[in-house]
Amino acid sequence: MVVTRVELPSAQDPYVEDEMKIKFVSSSKKEKSQGSVSFFQRSRNALIGAADAVRRAAVKGTFGDDNRRTEALAISMDGIIWTGCTNGSVILWDGSGNRLQEVQHHSSSVQSICTYGPRVWVGYVSGKVQVMDLDGNLIGEWVAHGSPVIKMVVGGQYLFTLAHHGGIRGWNIRSPGPIDDLLRTELANREQSYAKYENIKILTGTWNVGQERAAHDSLIIWLGGAASEVGLVVVGLQEVEMGAGFLAMAAAKETVGLEGSANGQWWLGTIGKTLDEGTSFQRVGSRQLAGLLIAAWARKSLRPYIGDVDAAAVPCGFGRAIGNKGAVGLRMRVYDRVICFVNCHFAAHLEAVSRRNADFDHVYRTMAFSRPTTGLHGAAAGPTSVQLNRGVNVTGSQPDDGRPELSEADMVVFLGDFNYRLHSITYDEARDMVSQRCFDWLREKDQLRAEMKAGKVFQGMREGQIKFPPTYKFERHQPGLSGYDSSEKKRIPAWCDRVLYRDSRSISVAECSLECPVVSSITLYEACMDVTDSDHKPVRCIFSVEIAHADELIRRQVCGEITSTGKLRSTLEESRAVPDFIVSTNDIILKNQETCTLRITNKSEKYKAIFQIICEGESIIQGDENSSKLCARCSFGFPSWLEVQPAVGVLKPGQTIDVAVRHEDVLTQEQSIDGVPQNWWTENTRDKEVELLVNVTGTGSTEHKSHRVHVRHCFSFRSDSGDRRGTSRRSQSSNQQKSDVRD
Structure with missing residues (x-):
């Protein structure tokens, strides 16, 4: 979140203050001498002088009025960058900085933006929170606090909002939805208890x-x-x-x-x-x-x-x-x-x-x-x-x-x-x-x-x-x-x-x-x-x-009792469920600069699934097949020689997505002199391997399931390799090996 605070000076410039006094003293004398001049005309003349003096006094300690100033920034799961402005507008950008779309559903200044899965929450200075889909369409809104919503974060199955006065409240990340109606009805029936x-x-x-x-x-x-x-x-x-x-x-x-x-x-x-x-x-x-x-x-x-x-x-x-x-x-x-x-x-x-x-x-x-x-x-x-x-x-x-x-x-x-x-x-x-x-x-x-x-x-x-x-x-x-x-x-x-x-x-x-x-x-x-x-x-x-x-303490207790029993409990548990998914392989072997496809399938016919691929670690294979671990240094944790696209996304019910896994032979100026590698880990004559982690969550909570994929790039392919990676390679080429992840 980007926050800009502008403070006015605690004391006016003495010169400007004196100037104001001079203007109004003379104005007062003029009023007495021009009894026939209307009150409106006198006010108008005085207003012009006062406005000029006061504006010049204030401008010494502040900036110009900029309704387009960026106040908040976040990136959604589809890689789109969301920025919020002081005039209430929300602007969508791609990764290259190209402006894609602008939406405005509220005139109050944006203070915070939070994204999770297919939803984007926008918090405003008025205390209101709005939830949108990834296209910027308004799904719902509510007054979260009586003061500006300065921060939002998703945890578990809740969106937590922080107000300027320090108050924190939690909201189900699937709201608005059927859960709200069920909870509201049950709470109303037990009103007298709290x-x-x-x-x-x-x-x-x-x-x-x-x-x-x-x-x-x-x-x-x-x-x-x-x-x-x-x-x-x-x-x-x-x-x-x-x-x-x-x-x-x-x-x-x-x-x-x-x-x-x-x-x-x-x-x-x-x-x-x-x-x-x-x-x-x-x-x-x-x-x-x-x-x-x-x-x-x-x-x-x-x-x-x-x-x-x-x-x-x-x-x-x-x-x-x-x-x-x-x-x-x-x-x-x-x-x-x-x-x-x-x-x-x-x-x-x-x-x-x-x-x-x-x-x-x-x-x-x-x-x-x-x-x-x-x-x-x-x-x-x-x-x-x-x-x-x-x-x-x-x-x-x-x-x-x-x-x-x-x-x-x-x-x-x-x-x-x-x-x-x-x-x-x-x-x-x-x-x-x-x-x-x-x-x-x-x-x-x-x-x-x-x-x-x-x-x-x-x-x-x-x-x-x-x-x-x-x-x-x-x-x-x-x-x-x-x-x-x-x-x-x-x-x-x-x-x-x-x-x-x-x-x-x-x-x-x-x-x-x-x-x-x-x-x-x-x-x-x-x-x-x-x-x-x-x-x-x-x-x-x-x-x-x-x-x-x-009584909020008793009300929370009653709410907990309601959500832990009956129909609402089963509805909440269902909303927290992580959809089953299939990853097409456990092992990928790359030769030279070839591209392999990793398929991820959402097996659920009812719920969306959110996937994210990260790199847990990188190794350089020595001649004796021993590996040396290296720290990930690049965006999304991927080494510079490996491209995974897309690394994040949302899967609709029953949808399969193809993830391209590609080797790139890239040497930076820092890594080579006159074309000669200077660091041993950039040496392209050695095999390299990484462990990719495919994390999948539902849209109703942050609970997730994971699946590991081993990726190895071989500089010189040996046909007599009889280890498990060779077996994996043959299985991969025949598209018969799959990993099925269930509860």
């Missing part, structure tokens, strides 16, 4: 902070008390920082895999202190896209059961390129179940309902947590990323199989400022209903509720019952319900800030099981109305989550 159930509480919080830094007391009110009873805390912030210059800078940094800001770092540190990070909680991941920030903290007792943390971001602003609107997400495994959290900020204004719906659709369809396809992105975990792999779909690329990655999760939580407003109601009417706490009546005017009922947005998701006042829009630092917007605009109060979710249930009454592994309920859903730092109120929601997962 199923385990866990219950955790998750606190999710969303807050549009309006570019303000909150007071410590506000964070205590919002998160401090509620966090004491939960195992996982996920926080989503919007408008951490805004402005044309900042947004343009953030977009430019995303193009080279950088993220984060000083404000983002402040929020992470401050929330961490509120949660007693380091003592009670540990941060497991975070992601920032411009003004959007999401982060997760796990209680130390839960942290060992959380893994495979990945992040992703999808911009929705200004042509789906700028992060003033969009989403950031975290995906993680909790007790081996995938849970995704997505923090969103959708289009504003009362009339922009269709734009908000489109923003959700874009985020849901394009958010991809897949690993980066180049070393540039992989190395660029920004200052707000904590031990996680970053998704690279900041340009909105679709997952390779067409299905949204979010649809594959066991549980998905959307939180954020969705910006849905109240319709068909005036400001005064809304204020009056709020003061009377007539929330049921107000919910009938909620745009989000109407759009969800029409199936236009957040399809299949649920929300807890809203029993709190609208969270937008307030005058800062004015407590109570009297703080609603009293400016000339008098924005109608609205529930902009929400938390929605779905779990594994297809129906609301389903029970938790391995088939329905995550079942959630809401125990708390409220707004913190006493917090006045922003024009939005923070919202929090606590989930009680029941998770079903398999």
Whole structure:
């Protein structure tokens, strides 16, 4: 396997950093002097300068983006060389380096290739493994790990895969096949013997902070008390920082895999202190896209059961390129179940309902947590990323199989400022209903509720019952319900800030099981109305989550019991069987440069057989018929004077293959001077002999049978030779001597 790793510099070039500051200071002054210039135009101008500066800063420590770089290499049994590229393509080459074919069944970067018999396995950075035939046709695929598959090897009847995080898993080398169906059925029947159930509480919080830094007391009110009873805390912030210059800078940094800001770092540190990070909680991941920030903290007792943390971001602003609107997400495994959290900020204004719906659709369809396809992105975990792999779909690329990655999760939580407003109601009417706490009546005017009922947005998701006042829009630092917007605009109060979710249930009454592994309920859903730092109120929601997962130790024991008895055992034993085969002779005698034929026949009428011929040793025969052993020095263990073609191959049921065994009179420049042999073992006047070993295996395991063939080259043929080789020669010429290898 060929692996290339590219690391970005730990610190930026001071000159470039100063240049960036100069560009944006001047840009900021220009913004003040050109009030009539649109926000989009200012962002575009700043983006051009920022992109140039950031790219030049990054290029000092990295290479160009090369989607065709070779990441893995292997040779199949038919002698074809397979190479895998960073763009997911697999290229087939012959032994002379001629390109034969290119196939692509996955867009993620290839990390490893393994071949055995008629099958080729390809491991990807996404954690997926695909199996192909020798023509490159896709036979099957599965998700082997939650991180890149960096190495694969065949042992016994299993393909073992090694993940980037160190996990090793074994897969039957005949999968996919009938064995899988049998094993799956038997395991399902004995599910209760290895199923385990866990219950955790998750606190999710969303807050549009309006570019303000909150007071410590506000964070205590919002998160401090509620966090004491939960195992996982996920926080989503919007408008951490805004402005044309900042947004343009953030977009430019995303193009080279950088993220984060000083404000983002402040929020992470401050929330961490509120949660007693380091003592009670540990941060497991975070992601920032411009003004959007999401982060997760796990209680130390839960942290060992959380893994495979990945992040992703999808911009929705200004042509789906700028992060003033969009989403950031975290995906993680909790007790081996995938849970995704997505923090969103959708289009504003009362009339922009269709734009908000489109923003959700874009985020849901394009958010991809897949690993980066180049070393540039992989190395660029920004200052707000904590031990996680970053998704690279900041340009909105679709997952390779067409299905949204979010649809594959066991549980998905959307939180954020969705910006849905109240319709068909005036400001005064809304204020009056709020003061009377007539929330049921107000919910009938909620745009989000109407759009969800029409199936236009957040399809299949649920929300807890809203029993709190609208969270937008307030005058800062004015407590109570009297703080609603009293400016000339008098924005109608609205529930902009929400938390929605779905779990594994297809129906609301389903029970938790391995088939329905995550079942959630809401125990708390409220707004913190006493917090006045922003024009939005923070919202929090606590989930009680029941998770079903398999005890892998017990499951392996059950699997062993199943495979050692009954029909499955006989099927496995049959798949491990090495087909019987026939080798046409035990002895071959070559004269001069003649070619003899060695025939290998697969006697099985049902299974393929894999053969490989190697050389165990070479001898030079002295005049007294004594031999001197030499070490094999050439490819496949063959000496330079002997050619065996083909030395490896696959035999179909009942097939016979002819192997050409030929003597070659070859002297290298090193071995001769003026045509005179300088080394005694290259002397062509002496007889030479080798022991060839024909190894035959089945396609279902690495167990094999062997047969030895003695090959001798005679410089001067003596007709009076009456030894066993003469007898073998006569038998060979009459094609009557055969070796039949059976169990």
